[in-house]
Amino acid sequence: MPDFQTILGCLLAVIIAIVASSMELLSKYQARTIREIFFSPYYFFFVLLNAVFCTLVYWALPYISGILVRNEFLPSLENPLIRAIIAGLGYLVIARTSLLDITIRGQTVGIGFDGIYSTLAQYLLRHHDLRLRRKLRDDFLKAFSSYQPHIFLGAVKLLMRQLSEENREEIENTLARLKSGQPKSIDFCFGLYILLREYTEGAEDAEAFLSQLKEALSSDPSLAKSLQEEFAAITS
Amino acid sequence: MEYSRKEVLTKVLLSLKQQGKQSIPELVFSTRLPYGVIKEAVKTLEEKGLIRIERVRANPHLAEETSDSLDLIELNE
Numbered sequence: 572m573p574d575f576q577t578i579l580g581c582l583l584a585v586i587i588a589i590v591a592s593s594m595e596l597l598s599k600y601q602a603r604t605i606r607e608i609f610f611s612p613y614y615f616f617f618v619l620l621n622a623v624f625c626t627l628v629y630w631a632l633p634y635i636s637g638i639l640v641r642n643e644f645l646p647s648l649e650n651p652l653i654r655a656i657i658a659g660l661g662y663l664v665i666a667r668t669s670l671l672d673i674t675i676r677g678q679t680v681g682i683g684f685d686g687i688y689s690t691l692a693q694y695l696l697r698h699h700d701l702r703l704r705r706k707l708r709d710d711f712l713k714a715f716s717s718y719q720p721h722i723f724l725g726a727v728k729l730l731m732r733q734l735s736e737e738n739r740e741e742i743e744n745t746l747a748r749l750k751s752g753q754p755k756s757i758d759f760c761f762g763l764y765i766l767l768r769e770y771t772e773g774a775e776d777a778e779a780f781l782s783q784l785k786e787a788l789s790s791d792p793s794l795a796k797s798l799q800e801e802f803a804a805i806t807s
Numbered sequence: 808m809e810y811s812r813k814e815v816l817t818k819v820l821l822s823l824k825q826q827g828k829q830s831i832p833e834l835v836f837s838t839r840l841p842y843g844v845i846k847e848a849v850k851t852l853e854e855k856g857l858i859r860i861e862r863v864r865a866n867p868h869l870a871e872e873t874s875d876s877l878d879l880i881e882l883n884e
Contacts, residue, residue: 700827701828704833712863712865712877715875716865748841749842750842751841752841752844752846754832755875757875757876757877758830758831758832758842758877759832761877762836765833
């Protein structure tokens with residue numbers, strides 16, 4: 572039966588592992604809210620996968636420490652805190668270890684821990700990504716049935732005024748790509764909606780922009796007309 | 808800017824393979840290619856039978872001819 576200090580050390584290692592593996596998601600989905608990123612069954616299983624591998628490495632560390640740490644640090648492993656830090660930050664070294672690399676249809680597949688960890692992690696992260704994009708499409712379709720198309724264009728223009736020079740340039744480049752080749756009205760609106768979501772916090776914030784512009788246009792028919800004409804000239 | 812046909816098709820196929828089902832606007836973001844170029848590539852890939860297109864209507868309560876639809880492009884496995 573492991574003692575209290577070992578259990579506590581293992582818990583700490585798992586927390587470090589979860590934080591480290593979640594950093595990747597935070598940087599990948601900067602435009603999404605914390606709720607959207609972390610309240611997902613795929614994220615839960617991704618965390619569980621990392622926790623299991625980290626626990627295994629923490630438990631096995633006294634036997635495999637030669638792989639992860641230099642010889643002079645081996646005595647320090649008796650300290651649960653140091654063991655937790657090494658397991659929490661180093662478990663991926665073991666998880667990514669393969670005994671043999673084979674190439675199938677041009678792709679290198681590792682046989683060993685890497686094969687198990689990578690296959691499961693890729694599956695979970697891919698489905699997490701698909702889930703987020705499905706949610707974005709659903710949010711858009713909801714907004715598209717509530718607002719007229721030219722409002723999406725107006726909202727992005729309004730957003731651009733509030734951004735830094737660098738971000739504005741980035742949006743202008745993306746807008747140029749979206750406008751090329753006479754896009755379908757719904758496609759252009761979806762592109763504009765993705766832009767809105769990239770620079771706002773979640774669906775509610777994007778909705779607030781659209782609603783703000785709808786209100787502004789209701790009191791300024793000439794602006795509404797010019798936006799409608801501009802939108803019609805861009806789309807097919 | 809000129810894009811080679813092969814380069815465009817490869818980029819679109821790679822994006823669909825890595826990120827799964829996407830609409831053309833999403834492909835504009837993931838490949839950084841212009842809409843018109845992607846539209847042409849999608850047409851070619853559909854003719855070659857490499858992709859399939861699922862149409863999602865914006866408002867399912869409206870009749871098909873009056874409703875706009877978002878085309879979701881997916882690789883044929």
